[in-house]
Amino acid sequence: MTRELTVFVRQGCHLCTDMLQSLEYLKSELDFRYRVRDVDEDAVLAARYGDRVPVLVAGANELCWYFLDTDSLREYLRSV
Secondary structure (H helix, E strand, O other), X not given: OOEEEEXXXXXXXXXXXXXXXXXXXXXXXXXXXXXXXXXXXXXXXXXXXOOOOOXXXXXXXXXXXXXXXXXXXXXXXXXO
């Protein structure tokens, strides 16, 4: 069973790049997929997240922002 996550990012954001690299490293081990959404391509997302990117989301649950919280990610994946 593969779980789907979403990462809200912004172009030119070094923290976003760091989180995406970390997720790429962990995805096969933890069996998840993720999609990337640029907040600046949607006014609603830009208003919701502002400068608080990257944000890792599972459904309606924000798992972490700015930095990947691997403990929170692992806990969420264990629960689904």
